Amino acid sequence: MQRLAPALREDNVSLDLISLIKTILAATKEISFRVSQAHLGGLLGSTLDENIQGEVQKKLDVVANELIKDILLESGFVKAISSEEEDNSVAGDEDGKFLVSFDPLDGSSNIDINSLIGTIFSIHEAIPGMAADDPEQFKQAGHKQVCAGYVLYGPSTMLVMTTGKGTHFYVLDRTHGGFLLVERNVQVPQDTKEFAVNMSNQRFWQAPMQNYINDLLAGDTGPRGKNFNMRWIAAMVGDIHRVLQRGGIFTYPADSKNPEQPYKLRLMYEANPMSYLIEQAGGLAMTSKQRIMDIEPESIHQRVEVIMGSKNEVEACLAYYQ
Numbered sequence: 001m002q003r004l005a006p007a008l009r010e011d012n013v014s015l016d017l018i019s020l021i022k023t024i025l026a027a028t029k030e031i032s033f034r035v036s037q038a039h040l041g042g043l044l045g046s047t048l049d050e051n052i053q054g055e056v057q058k059k060l061d062v063v064a065n066e067l068i069k070d071i072l073l074e075s076g077f078v079k080a081i082s083s084e085e086e087d088n089s090v091a092g093d094e095d096g097k098f099l100v101s102f103d104p105l106d107g108s109s110n111i112d113i114n115s116l117i118g119t120i121f122s123i124h125e126a127i128p129g130m131a132a133d134d135p136e137q138f139k140q141a142g143h144k145q146v147c148a149g150y151v152l153y154g155p156s157t158m159l160v161m162t163t164g165k166g167t168h169f170y171v172l173d174r175t176h177g178g179f180l181l182v183e184r185n186v187q188v189p190q191d192t193k194e195f196a197v198n199m200s201n202q203r204f205w206q207a208p209m210q211n212y213i214n215d216l217l218a219g220d221t222g223p224r225g226k227n228f229n230m231r232w233i234a235a236m237v238g239d240i241h242r243v244l245q246r247g248g249i250f251t252y253p254a255d256s257k258n259p260e261q262p263y264k265l266r267l268m269y270e271a272n273p274m275s276y277l278i279e280q281a282g283g284l285a286m287t288s289k290q291r292i293m294d295i296e297p298e299s300i301h302q303r304v305e306v307i308m309g310s311k312n313e314v315e316a317c318l319a320y321y322q
Protein backbone atom coordinates (compact mmCIF):
# COMPACT_ATOMS: atom_id res chain seq x y z
CA MET A 1 0.00 0.00 0.00
CA GLN A 2 1.21 3.44 -0.93
CA ARG A 3 2.21 5.99 1.72
CA LEU A 4 0.61 9.41 1.78
CA ALA A 5 3.39 11.62 0.37
CA PRO A 6 4.07 9.52 -2.77
CA ALA A 7 0.32 9.25 -3.38
CA LEU A 8 0.03 13.05 -3.23
CA ARG A 9 3.05 13.53 -5.51
CA GLU A 10 1.33 11.25 -8.02
CA ASP A 11 -1.55 13.78 -8.01
CA ASN A 12 0.98 16.61 -8.66
CA VAL A 13 0.34 18.22 -5.27
CA SER A 14 2.93 20.92 -4.50
CA LEU A 15 5.56 20.25 -1.84
CA ASP A 16 4.24 23.18 0.19
CA LEU A 17 0.75 21.75 0.28
CA ILE A 18 2.07 18.26 1.09
CA SER A 19 3.95 19.77 4.04
CA LEU A 20 0.82 21.53 5.26
CA ILE A 21 -1.28 18.35 4.96
CA LYS A 22 1.36 16.41 6.92
CA THR A 23 1.27 19.11 9.59
CA ILE A 24 -2.51 18.84 9.97
CA LEU A 25 -2.25 15.06 10.09
CA ALA A 26 0.38 15.18 12.83
CA ALA A 27 -2.21 16.93 15.00
CA THR A 28 -4.95 14.43 14.07
CA LYS A 29 -2.72 11.49 15.03
CA GLU A 30 -2.36 13.03 18.48
CA ILE A 31 -6.13 13.66 18.62
CA SER A 32 -6.76 10.05 17.62
CA PHE A 33 -4.63 8.94 20.59
CA ARG A 34 -6.31 11.37 23.01
CA VAL A 35 -9.77 10.25 21.83
CA SER A 36 -8.86 6.61 22.46
CA GLN A 37 -7.67 7.48 26.00
CA ALA A 38 -10.32 10.12 26.78
CA HIS A 39 -12.18 8.15 29.43
CA LEU A 40 -8.97 7.16 31.23
CA GLY A 41 -7.46 10.63 30.94
CA GLY A 42 -10.48 12.56 32.31
CA LEU A 43 -11.23 14.11 28.92
CA LEU A 44 -14.92 13.22 28.68
CA GLY A 45 -17.62 15.77 29.52
CA SER A 46 -18.00 19.50 29.06
CA THR A 47 -16.02 22.59 29.95
CA LEU A 48 -17.77 25.53 31.60
CA ASP A 49 -17.45 27.54 28.37
CA GLU A 50 -19.54 28.07 25.26
CA ASN A 51 -18.17 28.74 21.78
CA ILE A 52 -19.28 31.76 19.74
CA GLN A 53 -22.22 29.74 18.41
CA GLY A 54 -23.63 29.30 21.92
CA GLU A 55 -22.74 25.60 22.05
CA VAL A 56 -21.24 24.17 25.24
CA GLN A 57 -17.67 23.15 24.48
CA LYS A 58 -16.65 19.60 25.31
CA LYS A 59 -13.21 19.12 26.83
CA LEU A 60 -12.11 17.23 23.72
CA ASP A 61 -13.39 20.02 21.43
CA VAL A 62 -11.01 22.39 23.19
CA VAL A 63 -8.06 19.98 23.29
CA ALA A 64 -8.44 19.13 19.59
CA ASN A 65 -8.74 22.81 18.68
CA GLU A 66 -5.57 23.74 20.60
CA LEU A 67 -3.58 20.87 19.07
CA ILE A 68 -4.47 21.82 15.50
CA LYS A 69 -4.22 25.56 16.07
CA ASP A 70 -0.79 25.41 17.73
CA ILE A 71 0.80 23.14 15.16
CA LEU A 72 -0.58 25.19 12.26
CA LEU A 73 0.43 28.57 13.64
CA GLU A 74 3.95 27.30 14.37
CA SER A 75 4.36 25.68 10.95
CA GLY A 76 5.11 28.79 8.90
CA PHE A 77 2.89 27.47 6.08
CA VAL A 78 -0.29 29.14 7.26
CA LYS A 79 -1.32 32.78 6.95
CA ALA A 80 -4.44 32.41 9.09
CA ILE A 81 -6.81 29.85 10.54
CA SER A 82 -10.48 29.80 11.36
CA SER A 83 -12.11 27.18 13.56
CA GLU A 84 -15.51 26.29 14.94
CA GLU A 85 -14.04 26.80 18.40
CA GLU A 86 -12.47 30.23 17.75
CA ASP A 87 -14.61 33.39 17.81
CA ASN A 88 -12.53 35.07 15.08
CA SER A 89 -9.93 34.04 12.56
CA VAL A 90 -6.41 33.82 14.02
CA ALA A 91 -3.40 35.31 12.22
CA GLY A 92 -0.42 33.09 11.43
CA ASP A 93 2.65 33.86 9.32
CA GLU A 94 2.44 36.90 6.98
CA ASP A 95 4.33 34.83 4.36
CA GLY A 96 2.15 31.76 4.85
CA LYS A 97 0.72 30.45 1.58
CA PHE A 98 -2.48 28.91 2.92
CA LEU A 99 -5.66 29.52 4.92
CA VAL A 100 -7.05 26.61 6.92
CA SER A 101 -10.60 26.31 8.24
CA PHE A 102 -11.45 23.40 10.52
CA ASP A 103 -13.97 21.71 12.74
CA PRO A 104 -11.61 20.22 15.36
CA LEU A 105 -14.16 17.63 16.46
CA ASP A 106 -17.31 17.01 14.50
CA GLY A 107 -20.12 15.08 16.18
CA SER A 108 -19.39 16.40 19.67
CA SER A 109 -22.51 14.79 21.16
CA ASN A 110 -20.93 11.40 20.36
CA ILE A 111 -17.79 12.02 22.43
CA ASP A 112 -19.17 10.86 25.76
CA ILE A 113 -20.80 7.74 24.30
CA ASN A 114 -17.63 6.40 22.62
CA SER A 115 -19.20 6.83 19.20
CA LEU A 116 -18.02 8.21 15.85
CA ILE A 117 -16.34 11.63 15.74
CA GLY A 118 -13.84 13.26 13.40
CA THR A 119 -11.86 16.33 12.37
CA ILE A 120 -12.85 18.22 9.20
CA PHE A 121 -10.49 20.60 7.37
CA SER A 122 -10.58 22.88 4.34
CA ILE A 123 -7.60 24.62 2.71
CA HIS A 124 -7.61 27.73 0.51
CA GLU A 125 -4.68 29.64 -0.92
CA ALA A 126 -3.89 32.87 0.92
CA ILE A 127 -4.55 36.06 -1.03
CA PRO A 128 -1.35 38.06 -1.66
CA GLY A 129 -1.58 41.60 -0.35
CA MET A 130 -4.07 40.82 2.39
CA ALA A 131 -2.83 41.00 5.99
CA ALA A 132 -2.70 37.82 8.07
CA ASP A 133 -5.15 39.30 10.58
CA ASP A 134 -7.69 40.32 7.92
CA PRO A 135 -10.79 38.10 8.30
CA GLU A 136 -11.97 39.15 4.81
CA GLN A 137 -9.46 36.73 3.24
CA PHE A 138 -11.66 33.81 4.35
CA LYS A 139 -14.49 35.01 2.12
CA GLN A 140 -13.58 32.61 -0.68
CA ALA A 141 -16.10 30.23 -2.23
CA GLY A 142 -15.76 26.48 -1.74
CA HIS A 143 -14.83 25.90 -5.40
CA LYS A 144 -11.54 27.66 -4.62
CA GLN A 145 -10.49 25.04 -2.04
CA VAL A 146 -7.16 23.41 -2.90
CA CYS A 147 -7.64 20.55 -0.46
CA ALA A 148 -10.37 19.25 1.84
CA GLY A 149 -10.64 16.25 4.06
CA TYR A 150 -11.62 14.66 7.30
CA VAL A 151 -10.07 12.24 9.75
CA LEU A 152 -12.56 9.81 11.21
CA TYR A 153 -11.75 8.45 14.68
CA GLY A 154 -13.61 5.17 14.25
CA PRO A 155 -12.60 1.53 14.75
CA SER A 156 -9.87 2.51 12.26
CA THR A 157 -8.60 6.07 12.08
CA MET A 158 -9.23 7.00 8.46
CA LEU A 159 -8.28 10.00 6.35
CA VAL A 160 -10.55 10.92 3.43
CA MET A 161 -9.08 13.67 1.32
CA THR A 162 -9.15 15.40 -2.03
CA THR A 163 -6.75 17.83 -3.68
CA GLY A 164 -8.99 18.06 -6.76
CA LYS A 165 -7.83 14.77 -8.33
CA GLY A 166 -10.52 12.49 -6.93
CA THR A 167 -11.39 11.51 -3.38
CA HIS A 168 -9.11 8.96 -1.75
CA PHE A 169 -9.32 6.85 1.43
CA TYR A 170 -6.32 6.30 3.73
CA VAL A 171 -6.02 4.33 6.99
CA LEU A 172 -3.69 5.22 9.85
CA ASP A 173 -1.20 2.37 10.16
CA ARG A 174 -0.19 2.40 13.81
CA THR A 175 2.78 0.10 13.15
CA HIS A 176 4.66 2.81 11.23
CA GLY A 177 2.63 5.83 12.35
CA GLY A 178 1.57 7.08 8.91
CA PHE A 179 -1.50 7.01 6.66
CA LEU A 180 -1.60 4.39 3.88
CA LEU A 181 -3.70 4.73 0.73
CA VAL A 182 -6.40 2.04 0.74
CA GLU A 183 -8.75 3.27 -2.01
CA ARG A 184 -8.13 5.71 -4.83
CA ASN A 185 -10.92 7.57 -6.66
CA VAL A 186 -13.86 6.54 -4.50
CA GLN A 187 -17.17 6.83 -6.39
CA VAL A 188 -20.52 7.59 -4.74
CA PRO A 189 -23.15 5.33 -6.37
CA GLN A 190 -25.55 7.54 -8.35
CA ASP A 191 -28.66 5.84 -7.02
CA THR A 192 -29.50 4.88 -3.48
CA LYS A 193 -32.15 3.49 -1.14
CA GLU A 194 -30.75 5.14 1.99
CA PHE A 195 -31.31 8.57 3.51
CA ALA A 196 -29.87 10.42 6.51
CA VAL A 197 -31.79 13.22 8.22
CA ASN A 198 -32.67 14.06 11.82
CA MET A 199 -36.32 12.97 11.68
CA SER A 200 -37.13 14.61 15.02
CA ASN A 201 -37.10 17.97 13.20
CA GLN A 202 -39.69 16.85 10.64
CA ARG A 203 -42.49 19.17 11.78
CA PHE A 204 -40.17 22.18 11.48
CA TRP A 205 -39.12 21.58 7.85
CA GLN A 206 -40.43 23.45 4.82
CA ALA A 207 -43.14 21.76 2.73
CA PRO A 208 -40.83 20.46 -0.08
CA MET A 209 -38.62 18.52 2.37
CA GLN A 210 -41.69 17.21 4.23
CA ASN A 211 -43.13 15.97 0.95
CA TYR A 212 -39.86 14.43 -0.22
CA ILE A 213 -39.26 12.50 3.00
CA ASN A 214 -42.93 11.41 3.17
CA ASP A 215 -42.53 9.90 -0.31
CA LEU A 216 -39.37 8.04 0.79
CA LEU A 217 -41.20 6.71 3.85
CA ALA A 218 -44.10 5.52 1.68
CA GLY A 219 -41.67 2.97 0.19
CA ASP A 220 -42.72 0.65 -2.60
CA THR A 221 -46.38 1.61 -2.19
CA GLY A 222 -45.59 5.33 -2.74
CA PRO A 223 -44.58 7.42 -5.78
CA ARG A 224 -40.89 6.37 -5.53
CA GLY A 225 -41.84 2.72 -5.88
CA LYS A 226 -39.01 1.41 -3.66
CA ASN A 227 -38.30 0.97 0.04
CA PHE A 228 -35.76 3.29 1.67
CA ASN A 229 -33.63 2.66 4.76
CA MET A 230 -32.66 5.43 7.21
CA ARG A 231 -29.40 6.03 9.12
CA TRP A 232 -28.37 8.93 11.39
CA ILE A 233 -25.00 8.91 13.17
CA ALA A 234 -25.32 12.50 14.50
CA ALA A 235 -21.82 13.22 13.25
CA MET A 236 -21.61 14.57 9.72
CA VAL A 237 -18.22 12.87 9.31
CA GLY A 238 -19.80 9.48 10.01
CA ASP A 239 -22.82 10.03 7.80
CA ILE A 240 -20.78 11.38 4.88
CA HIS A 241 -18.30 8.54 5.22
CA ARG A 242 -21.12 6.03 4.81
CA VAL A 243 -22.45 7.97 1.79
CA LEU A 244 -18.99 7.96 0.19
CA GLN A 245 -18.67 4.21 0.78
CA ARG A 246 -22.08 2.94 -0.27
CA GLY A 247 -24.17 5.90 -1.46
CA GLY A 248 -27.08 7.71 0.14
CA ILE A 249 -28.51 11.16 0.58
CA PHE A 250 -27.53 13.27 3.61
CA THR A 251 -29.50 16.39 4.44
CA TYR A 252 -29.71 18.98 7.16
CA PRO A 253 -32.56 21.06 5.70
CA ALA A 254 -33.82 24.47 6.75
CA ASP A 255 -36.09 24.31 9.80
CA SER A 256 -38.17 26.78 11.81
CA LYS A 257 -37.22 25.52 15.30
CA ASN A 258 -35.30 28.72 15.93
CA PRO A 259 -36.38 31.35 13.35
CA GLU A 260 -33.13 33.27 13.97
CA GLN A 261 -31.14 30.24 12.84
CA PRO A 262 -32.78 28.25 10.04
CA TYR A 263 -29.69 26.14 9.27
CA LYS A 264 -27.45 24.00 11.47
CA LEU A 265 -24.30 23.10 9.58
CA ARG A 266 -21.47 25.53 9.01
CA LEU A 267 -20.36 26.47 5.48
CA MET A 268 -16.63 26.97 5.91
CA TYR A 269 -15.60 23.92 7.93
CA GLU A 270 -18.45 21.44 7.42
CA ALA A 271 -20.46 21.97 4.21
CA ASN A 272 -17.68 23.18 1.88
CA PRO A 273 -15.06 20.50 2.61
CA MET A 274 -17.69 17.74 2.53
CA SER A 275 -19.06 19.14 -0.75
CA TYR A 276 -15.59 19.01 -2.31
CA LEU A 277 -15.16 15.36 -1.24
CA ILE A 278 -18.62 14.38 -2.46
CA GLU A 279 -18.29 16.16 -5.83
CA GLN A 280 -14.82 14.72 -6.41
CA ALA A 281 -16.42 11.30 -5.89
CA GLY A 282 -19.12 11.98 -8.50
CA GLY A 283 -21.89 13.06 -6.11
CA LEU A 284 -23.83 16.32 -5.78
CA ALA A 285 -23.68 18.84 -2.92
CA MET A 286 -26.40 21.49 -2.93
CA THR A 287 -28.67 23.72 -0.91
CA SER A 288 -32.30 23.74 -2.12
CA LYS A 289 -31.30 26.67 -4.37
CA GLN A 290 -27.68 26.34 -5.49
CA ARG A 291 -24.40 24.46 -5.47
CA ILE A 292 -22.87 24.78 -1.99
CA MET A 293 -19.36 25.42 -3.34
CA ASP A 294 -20.62 28.45 -5.32
CA ILE A 295 -21.81 30.30 -2.20
CA GLU A 296 -19.78 33.46 -1.59
CA PRO A 297 -19.20 33.35 2.19
CA GLU A 298 -20.28 36.29 4.32
CA SER A 299 -18.75 35.22 7.63
CA ILE A 300 -16.59 32.42 8.98
CA HIS A 301 -19.33 30.83 11.10
CA GLN A 302 -22.05 31.15 8.46
CA ARG A 303 -24.57 28.30 8.45
CA VAL A 304 -26.08 26.69 5.39
CA GLU A 305 -28.70 24.21 4.23
CA VAL A 306 -27.19 20.92 3.07
CA ILE A 307 -28.49 18.28 0.64
CA MET A 308 -25.69 16.02 -0.62
CA GLY A 309 -24.79 12.54 -1.77
CA SER A 310 -25.86 10.23 -4.59
CA LYS A 311 -26.40 12.36 -7.68
CA ASN A 312 -29.76 11.03 -8.84
CA GLU A 313 -31.24 11.11 -5.33
CA VAL A 314 -30.12 14.70 -4.67
CA GLU A 315 -31.72 15.67 -7.97
CA ALA A 316 -34.91 13.81 -7.00
CA CYS A 317 -35.02 15.77 -3.73
CA LEU A 318 -34.37 19.13 -5.43
CA ALA A 319 -37.26 18.51 -7.83
CA TYR A 320 -39.63 18.94 -4.85
CA TYR A 321 -38.40 22.54 -4.48
CA GLN A 322 -39.16 23.52 -8.07
Ligand SMILES: O=P(O)(O)OC[C@H]1O[C@](O)(COP(=O)(O)O)[C@@H](O)[C@@H]1O
Nearest residue numbers: 103105106107108109198234235236
Ligand atom coordinates in the same frame (compact mmCIF):
# COMPACT_ATOMS: atom_id res chain seq x y z
O1 LIG B 1 -28.04 17.20 16.88
P1 LIG B 1 -28.37 16.71 15.52
O2 LIG B 1 -29.58 17.34 14.92
O3 LIG B 1 -28.41 15.21 15.45
O4 LIG B 1 -27.17 17.24 14.60
C1 LIG B 1 -26.10 16.47 14.24
C2 LIG B 1 -25.21 17.30 13.38
O5 LIG B 1 -24.55 18.27 14.20
C3 LIG B 1 -23.16 18.13 14.10
O6 LIG B 1 -22.73 17.28 15.13
C4 LIG B 1 -22.49 19.49 14.25
O7 LIG B 1 -21.10 19.40 14.43
P2 LIG B 1 -20.31 19.72 15.80
O8 LIG B 1 -20.38 18.52 16.68
O9 LIG B 1 -18.94 19.99 15.26
O10 LIG B 1 -20.94 20.94 16.40
C5 LIG B 1 -22.97 17.43 12.75
O11 LIG B 1 -21.81 16.72 12.68
C6 LIG B 1 -24.16 16.50 12.70
O12 LIG B 1 -24.53 16.14 11.41
Ligand SMILES: [Mg+2]
Nearest residue numbers: 103105106107
Ligand atom coordinates in the same frame (compact mmCIF):
# COMPACT_ATOMS: atom_id res chain seq x y z
MG1 LIG C 1 -19.23 19.78 13.18
Ligand SMILES: [Mg+2]
Nearest residue numbers: 084103105106
Ligand atom coordinates in the same frame (compact mmCIF):
# COMPACT_ATOMS: atom_id res chain seq x y z
MG1 LIG D 1 -17.17 20.51 16.12
